[in-house]
Amino acid sequence: xxxxxxxxxxxxxxxxxxxxxxxxxxxxxxxxxxxxxxxxxxxxxxxxxxxxxxxxxxxxxxxxxxxxxxxxxxxxxxxxxxxxxxxxxxxxxxxxxxxxxxxxxxxxxxxxxxxxxxxxxxxxxxxxxxxxxxxxxxxxxxxxxxxxxxxxxxxxxxxxxxxxxxxxxxxxxxxxxxxxxxxxxxxxxxxxxxxxxxxxxxxxxxxxxxxxxxxxxxxxxxxxxxxxxxxxxxxxxxxxxxxxxxxxxxxxxxxxxxxxxxxxxxxxxxxxxxxxx
Ligand SMILES: [Ca+2]
Ligand SMILES: [Ca+2]
Ligand SMILES: [Ca+2]
Numbered sequence: 184x185x186x187x188x189x190x191x192x193x194x195x196x197x198x199x200x201x202x203x204x205x206x207x208x209x210x211x212x213x214x215x216x217x218x219x220x221x222x223x224x225x226x227x228x229x230x231x232x233x234x235x236x237x238x239x240x241x242x243x244x245x246x247x248x249x250x251x252x253x254x255x256x257x258x259x260x261x262x263x264x265x266x267x268x269x270x271x272x273x274x275x276x277x278x279x280x281x282x283x284x285x286x287x288x289x290x291x292x293x294x295x296x297x298x299x300x301x302x303x304x305x306x307x308x309x310x311x312x313x314x315x316x317x318x319x320x321x322x323x324x325x326x327x328x329x330x331x332x333x334x335x336x337x338x339x340x341x342x343x344x345x346x347x348x349x350x351x352x353x354x355x356x357x358x359x360x361x362x363x364x365x366x367x368x369x370x371x372x373x374x375x376x377x378x379x380x381x382x383x384x385x386x387x388x389x390x391x392x393x394x395x396x397x398x399x400x401x402x403x404x405x406x407x408x409x410x411x412x413x414x415x416x417x418x419x420x421x422x423x424x425x426x427x428x429x430x431x432x433x434x435x436x437x438x439x440x441x442x443x444x445x446x447x448x449x450x451x452x453x454x455x456x457x458x459x460x
Contacts, residue, residue: 186230193234198226198242218296219307220251228259236403237267237289245311253277258308261286268292269312273304319445320407320433325396325426325455328391328413333420335367336378344371352396355408356439363395363408380419389415397436408434408441417451427452 186197197339198389223246230241244261254275261270268288272281285305287295295301295309331350332339338348342395347366354362369378373385380386393409400406411431435445 186220191354193232195232198228198229219303219310221248222246222311223248224311227257230260236405239267242294243308243311245307252303253305256260256304256307257281258312263288267306271295271305271308273302314386321426321428321449323452324407324409324413324428324431324433325424325453328389328415328426329418329424331367331391332369332378332389332415332418333364339367339369340377342369343376344374347392352393353399355397355436355441363393363397365391365393365396365409367391378418378420380417386417389418393431399439404438406436406439408436410434411449414452422458423454423456425452425454431455 186195188195225244226241227243227244228240231236232238238260240260242257245256245258247253252275254273254277257272257274259270259272261268263270263286266288268286269292270284270286271292272284274281275283283302284302287304287305287309292309293313296306296313298306335348335350342348345368347368349364349366352363352365368390370377370388370390372387373379373381378387391413393411393413395408395410397406397408407433412429414427414429415429416425416427428451431449433447433449435442
């Protein structure tokens, strides 16, 4: 996935195409049949956010890579009767005409995939978008992790390689919820006493262990409660790093209260290259 972020306007764009094998919503327990088979996802119109939580432009085309369903699904940002949301459409015989279609405002669209009784093309549209949002959340966590390392750079270097620096998180209202925390451990791979990057297996690495860490963005009603481990298996300050999530539990909070049933368990990782960050 590639894109750009304008720091001044907070305009995010994602113009790429991506082939993503999406099999299970929770890859830590890959048992039973995959939900929707193996899907190919193409961005047919650039996604733009422009500082908003939900995109204001964008369109995806979804096909099956393992013949789980015929034809193709189109899902696009749409406004109907003044309500912003997504239009899902299905061309089941691949002749270019989309015979079926339905609009859902954002709050309904997000959760279409969970209901077995919804038409499969609507569930798949919703699930693909839900997964993209999940990836966005992980990118956000990865960038916050890099920020945390830079914010505590002096303390980490003073503590030395292998010694944890503890950082308090915010207190989730409605006790008993004592503020959680995270511990950052820096491993000075090249042993030079500073946080840096050198080549060929002598990389500085980091481990963040989060315990009931909740950080409130005052401008956003939705925040995350985090438990688990985020590692950087390499880190080049302000340029690139490799994020690994070990049994990270992400639980959504809405208006400072946990959303029941929203906990998502993530294991896996990706590399991030951010020139000019
Ligand atoms: Ca058709
Ligand atoms: Ca170093
Ligand atoms: Ca908030």
